[in-house]
Amino acid sequence: MIQMFHVYKSYLRNTNALEDINLRVEKGEFVFLTGPSGAGKTTLLKLLFCAERATRGQILVNGRNIARIRESSIPYLRRNIGVVFQDFKLLNNRTAFENVALALEVIGARRKEIKSKVWKTLKMVGLQHKINTKPLRLAGGEQQRIAIARALVNDPAILLADEPTGNLDPDLTIEIINLLKDINARGTTVMIATHNQALVEKLHKRSLVLDKGKLLN
Amino acid sequence: MIQMFHVYKSYLRNTNALEDINLRVEKGEFVFLTGPSGAGKTTLLKLLFCAERATRGQILVNGRNIARIRESSIPYLRRNIGVVFQDFKLLNNRTAFENVALALEVIGARRKEIKSKVWKTLKMVGLQHKINTKPLRLAGGEQQRIAIARALVNDPAILLADEPTGNLDPDLTIEIINLLKDINARGTTVMIATHNQALVEKLHKRSLVLDKGKLLN
Amino acid sequence: MLFERAIYFLERVGQNIRQDAFINLVTISTIAITLLILSTFWLCFLNLNTFLQNWGEKIQITAYLNERTSPEQLEELKGKIREIPGIKEMSFISKDQALKLFREQLGGQDGLLEGLNSNPLPASWEIQLQQDYQNSEKAAEIVGKLKGFKEIEDLQYGQRWVERFSIFLNLLRLATFFIGGLLILATIFIISNTIKLSVYARKEEIEIMKLVGAADWFIKIPFFLGGILQGLIGASIAMVILYSIYKFLIDAISPVMSLSLGAGGLTFLPWNHIYWFLLGGMLLGLAGSFTSLGRHLR
């Protein structure tokens, strides 16, 4: 599902945020991505949905070579990838409902379908009572759950989650992780960047460890 | 240092984000504030630096009744309180240095003093090499540490930190917490809202637990 | 499906306007005031032009006829002159009428004519020109043609006056076109700048839309529709205000003015100009959002 061959990424001339990354994630797999702050976790995820372009190397996502993808095909790539951003990236002037609905609107879903799916997903993350609230009027953990709901709502083939439980309490963290496991069980490839060591240890899933841009083994 | 008497806060008409809060934090104390997402932790902190006003009740900070404070005195109150915001609240068009310097500029510090203090503080949080980088070019954990540096830089009497380690790896978390303990040892009252249960357990400090806007005991 | 999409985008535009009420207010009011200036200028120009043309209409050519012209020759000549392009009207003044007019003109000095035993004044035609020919060059051209007829002995037209008037008209027109052109450029510039700023304020929204997989057109369409709507509303407001000002002037000042201005008075913009202004507003709004989006969509 995801493969990287000798991938490098450098934002500035002399430093590599990622260095010679080689990895392979199978369809339907559930992997963690860990490593200290600034190791390159977010950068690696960004490469996968083309928010950044690799400096060198080849990346295959869903059988497609991203290094060669045309600018105009990027939106279609992204529609198959749900992303939970580290900084949420919610639209502050739209309600929780509208934020989640956005992911369905861009693929041209029908109104009815949007309504029912958004409602169902917001319920899954426990926010059905905040459906018409705008992000700035929500608690940090509530915002994070909206970001999660938006990533899940259109059943993506791949789910990339960047520190998705950083603002959640332990109980909610378990709930959300169970949600991700469910989705994974239904066939979605899941990749989670996290610092939550307890979580990684408890789940017994494969974990990729980054350090200073390099993949440890 | 901090006292609350029968404090209520409701953002919307029929729901209380905080309900009948009574608490007392001594000068030089180190307390945790925990509780599930949406419990009201951020709201409680916001009341202390007047980002929100209490609906009912009295709040004393540093011997001063905040419920009665004039709009024009708020800036002076805030200069004695360092705040690490849950969403960082960094200025995206200023460098790490400038962001941290801001807290000193507002109190009219001299250039030289600003330079040396900012440098020292950024070094303490391990970001001396990112001094001229703007927030959008930093990793999540790096941004968080700038927010921490800004809160610490002018040696505030009170430090309020809202989920300050949500984007930090375990090692950095320990480093930062040690930093906060140091500052606490030098007399600063510290109040940390967090979900990090491991942290709370390890430190053996008093912790206030909020649930649905009420303080448990 | 297409219909549902259209509804979706229209709803989206409506929500954007509500959600960013402040920005929309500022943008629309800037568009309105800019177009108000342009349309006020245009209205003034139209009225001034009408006024000047009415005024200029008094320019006329007097053709003095040869004494030996017979009535038949006169008829024939009249037919020929009528064929010259630019002639609007011609009225005959006989020898007797000419003397009478001259006497009147002399006023108190008409004792001067008492010693006359015959009428030395020739008969003449007073020739009115069409509006397009009310300037010194055109008039001189027509005079040139009239000189060709042997029955016409002498020609007179207020050369100096006409020359001055048309220099003045040209100067005024030059200034008008110059300011007008500049105003149009400025309008385009200001409206597109304002829309640029309002799009800039929403750049984060655009970025997020892209990140969740929105195609460029999906992001652009609400902005385009929004721009068109802002332009239309702005232009409509401009027209309403312009009409109110016009109405106010008519009611307050016109009674005094129309006495001296005579018949026509002030007129408002004709319908088709209003139509063009509204359309122009919409196009400017569209163009403004079009150029602004480039920046943020790479």
Add this chain to the structure above:
Amino acid sequence: MLFERAIYFLERVGQNIRQDAFINLVTISTIAITLLILSTFWLCFLNLNTFLQNWGEKIQITAYLNERTSPEQLEELKGKIREIPGIKEMSFISKDQALKLFREQLGGQDGLLEGLNSNPLPASWEIQLQQDYQNSEKAAEIVGKLKGFKEIEDLQYGQRWVERFSIFLNLLRLATFFIGGLLILATIFIISNTIKLSVYARKEEIEIMKLVGAADWFIKIPFFLGGILQGLIGASIAMVILYSIYKFLIDAISPVMSLSLGAGGLTFLPWNHIYWFLLGGMLLGLAGSFTSLGRHLR
């Protein structure tokens, strides 16, 4: 300390301009174009006014003298008339000169005068008016005063012409003041709107500054200085462009025009007007940021 603060704020403004280059570019260019329009309008008005005044100068009063006026009376009368305010110059035309002029005016028809045995035309004074008196009311007033002298038998001035001219002038002035007033309002409005949008784009910055304990004045001063600077730069650009346009027109069109316009030709804005424009730009920039900040600082 105060000095260090001043330096700090100036640096801050410089950095804001660099950090928000896009917004500053858009804001400054909008200010520039708006002020360009206003100053162009003003320049046109000034020149048109000068031109019209030169033109209107030809308005003159002819006072026909009583036949029985002796040279001494004439001298005395001349002294009295000279004292009437508004009189600029007066030239005497004797009976003989009058007849000669009349003969010239008649042109081909001068056969008419052959039968005369005495000169029936009176002597006269042609009286030129000062610029401020070049309109029908003032002229009529002076005529009224002249009528009081018994030595003056009759008075003539181009009443109809003068009336028309001053109606026209009034109409033009009305339009000018109207458009000018509207333009000034629009300028203020557009500049303040643009600055509002540019402040709005920085509202997060303001919020964060407040949260870290910045006093209101601390937040405001860089915005005020920025507004003043934007206004100054915008106004300077406007002046430079205006001068370039003016220079271009002078070089390209003036040779043709000045022939017909005569002496003066076109003139640029005097220095003190330029000064006022620059000051006005700064004040507008300041006022714009002043009104915009209210919103975000509660």
